Amino acid sequence: MSGQTKSATRARGNRRPRRTRRLDNEGIIPVLARAVREIEAEAQRGRVSPSARTRFQVVALLVREERNRVKADAETTETQRAEQLKRLDGVATILAKTAARDTSLLALLAEDAEVSDAARTLRRKMIEAAGLEVEDEPEQAAPEGDAVATVPERRVIPQSVIARQLAHPFQVPDFAGAAMRLEPKTHRLANWELIGPLLRSFELANGAPACLEMPDPRDRRTRDGLEMMRHQAQLVASVKEGHRTFLLADEPGLGKTAQALLAAQAADAFPLLVVVPNVVKTNWAREAVRWVPRHKATVIHGDGHDIDGFADIVIVNYEVLDRHVGWLGDLGFKGMVVDEAHFIKNRKSQRSQHVLGLADRIRERTVRPLMMALTGTPLINDIEDFTSIWQFLGWIDEKRPLSELMARLEETGLTPEDKAFYPSARRAVVDMGIVRRRKVDVAADIPARRIADIPVELDDEAGRSIRAAERELARRLVERYDRVMAARDEDKRVPGIDEELVRRVAEWERDETDDNASGENVFSMIRRIGTAKAPLAADYAAQLARSVGKVVVFAKHVDVMDACEELFAQRGIGYSSIRGNQTPKAREAAIDSFVNDPEVEIVVCSLTAAGVGLNLQVASNVVLAELSWTDAEQTQAIDRVHRIGQEEPVTAWRIIAAQTIDTRIAELIDSKAGLAARALDGSDEEVTASADIQVEAMVTLLTEALRKRRR
Structure with a gap:
């Protein structure tokens, strides 16, 4: 046949x-x-x-x-x-x-x-x-590129980690809470399929809030004297009372990073493993220095050769997790944080398998570790995606609720046949540790307008090229400085660094750049930095759009705008564009589509063309993909969203390239903004001097180069 x-x-x-x-x-x-x-x-x-x-x-x-x-x-x-x-x-x-x-x-x-x-x-x-016989479904292959690898993976163990393992050869498991692992005494629900009804309970919520009840904080000061906002202090107070698992789904801008770090400190959950998207791992290290300075953080780049194996906080991005999953599982972590936790929604993907496997290994060593999943995505969307997060937190496995959640469901005395089961089951899941606050809910705690910096690492070839160009510019400035010093008489030479000459050299460089744009200069470097940051800025904007809705992206250069829009198109994200070369009719159409079309989630704007005269208050989040040269230009851009009629606090997310001149320019913009504010309040300071950020940036480059030479 x-x-x-x-x-x-x-x-x-x-x-x-x-x-x-x-x-x-x-x-x-x-x-x-x-x-x-x-x-x-x-x-x-x-x-x-x-x-x-x-x-x-x-x-x-x-x-x-x-x-x-x-x-x-x-x-x-x-x-x-x-x-x-x-x-x-x-x-x-x-x-x-x-x-x-x-x-x-x-x-x-x-x-x-x-x-x-x-x-x-x-x-x-x-x-x-339909009255048909059901055929068994064929085994489906996992999606290519995201599948669990069947070939041996490339695993690494950094030397500093080996040193830590040798220094602590005996890691004693924690049996203090062994009773927590016991199954509930009754098994009334043992034969029920419960995952589906639990998901269904969130569909039937009818707008009921999904937030754990937390105690009022007695003290909003951290151990190191910083002040927390009330909603942040509430979560930390909950940890102090013994809660150990959280699905922290606050909207972006409410300080989820700080809450996670302070929760780890309150629970003494060190060493702590933090798994994050690549775009925010540098920001996590910076926030750790700010909020928990007594606990050193280390960031894994590539094979991790430069990490500190004895650090209390280990930060790794999803993209390199597969290389390090072996030794990470053996290090003895007492807590784990997964940022942008919706990244693990597909339980069959490789990164999800690695995250879930690490979580299980941590629970094997520590009975009640601190486990936190962070995401700004509202819980009412695609609730099935959250089953993998519940599994990471130890609330369920692939088929059923685990002991603590099962005990809560047993206490209801209900079954899925009872209509009252669903609100009770939803409450049981929320009480496991779901925390969701919106900016509008805590508006009294946060400023109406604020700027949050997101430092990113340019660790590819473009980043290396940019740092080499900075060194070349610094070398040229030092060479000119030395020529002037050599031409001076001995009695006119200033001991140490001649700050007046440093500024004059920077001004000469700026003037020559204005006259002749050829060659590497501060302007071309900033443009290259913007181009290198563009994919990271667009990625962050895409995450924001998924979490909170409409987002405004500002950039200075057309090629940066093009790169952002290309990424949005690849991901199927609706966007419009406002540029200087548009006709008035096209400009109005772009604005109208962003304001009125729910499918248009992002508008990409030119800093110079869209910085004034627009009303984009339908959004409350702004991404500054590139830095402006003045605080005024930056403020004008943010004020397209922060306007009369805006009902939510506005957050501007400024993407800054770490370890480049970008960082110094951001600091200069902020310092000059404060100077301008003081001048407007009656100070005798000269406001116009605050605009020359280009000169100040080159002064910084030259001064740092001269100091390094003196050491």
């Missing part, structure tokens, strides 16, 4: 009722038609719920399967085949119209879209409802 004949025979055997079907209301197509009209009706009423999204994906999968089956069925006449394909096209048309209303549904139609356990269960039920 040929392979084709065998395949046809097997299909007929598994779906025998199709042979005798004569009525239009039999088989799978009527089931699909009813389901798709329910989805369409929900889409017409507004936002599509997670359960409807699951139905949408399952209907699309079954339409695809049925179309292939109909085309391959040799027993079907041409007339019957045409009729069935026509009906399937009708279902597909409704799917397309629904996806046009909610374009996020399009991702569920992709060939490599993840099919959840809930979707597989629903598929089985729909096939059974």
Whole structure:
């Protein structure tokens, strides 16, 4: 028997009722038609719920399967085949119209879209409802590039880590809370499938807040004298009272990084492992110095040859986690923080497997470690994605709630058959440690307008080239300084560094740059830095858009704007653009689409063309992809959002290239802003002097180079 004949025979055997079907209301197509009209009706009423999204994906999968089956069925006449394909096209048309209303549904139609356990269960039920036998699903391969590797991975162990292991060869497990691992005394819910009902409980929330009740803080001062905002101090107080697992879902701008570090200090959860996106790992190290200065932080770059193996806080980005997962699991961490935790939503991905594996190994050594998942993504969207986060926190495994959550569910005295089970189950999950605050909820605690710096590492070839160019510019300035000093008489030479001459050399360089733009200078370096930062700035803006909605991105140069927009296009993020070469009509259309179209999440603006005369207060988050040369220009950009009528505190996220002149320029802008403010308040200081940031930047370069030479 040929392979084709065998395949046809097997299909007929598994779906025998199709042979005798004569009525239009039999088989799978009527089931699909009813389901798709329910989805369409929900889409017409507004936002599509997670359960409807699951139905949408399952209907699309079954339409695809049925179309292939109909085309391959040799027993079907041409007339019957045409009729069935026509009906399937009708279902597909409704799917397309629904996806046009909610374009996020399009991702569920992709060939490599993840099919959840809930979707597989629903598929089985729909096939059974059609009176068909259910075939076992074939084993699906994990998506390419994100799959769990079957080949040996390249693992490294930095020498400083080996030194730490040799210094502490015996790491005693903590048995102090062993009783916490015991199963609940009753097993009333033991035979119930509970993960689905738990997810369902969040769908039925009807706007109820998802936030753990936390104690009022007695003291808002940190151990080192810094003052926390009230909402930050509440979480730290909860840790002091013994809480150890948190899904911290505060909106961006509310200090989740500081809360996580201070929670680790309150729980004495050191050494602490922090897993973060690449764009924010430098910021984590800086925040650690600020909030927990008694605990040294080290950042893993590449193979980690330069890390401090004895540090209390180890920061690693997702992209290099696979190289270090071996020794990280053996270091004896007492706590773990996962930043932008929605990155691990796909439990089958390699990075998710590594994160979940590390979490399990930490729990094997320490009974009640501090485990924190940080994400600004609202909990009501795609709640199924959060099952992997619940697993990381130790609330569930792949199939059921674990002991602590199960005990809370048992205490309700209810089962999923009871309507009252759902609000009680949701409360039980929230009380495990879900914390969600919005900026508008804590507006009294935070400034109405603030600037938050996000330092990023340029550790690629572009970064190395930029640092080499800075060294070359510094060398040229030193050479000119030395020529002038050598030409002076001995009695006119100033001991040490002649600060007046340093400034004159910087001014000469600036004037020559204005006259002749050829060669490497401070302007060309800043442009190169902006281009190198562009993908990181765009990535951060994309994360913000996913978390809080509309975001405004400002840049000085066209190539930086182009790079940002290219990344948004690749990720399917809707954006508009405001540039200097636009006609008034095109400019108005771009503004209108950002303000009024919910699918346009980001507007990319030119600092010079869009810095004045615009009202973009539909957003409350601004990303400054490049630095301006004056505080006034920067303020004008932020004020496109921070305007009369803005109901939320505004945060401007300034992307700064660490270990480059970018850092010094940001400091100069801030210092000159303070000078200008004092002058406007009646000081005798000269305001106009604050504008010459270019000269000040070169003064800094030359002074630092001269100091290094003197050492």
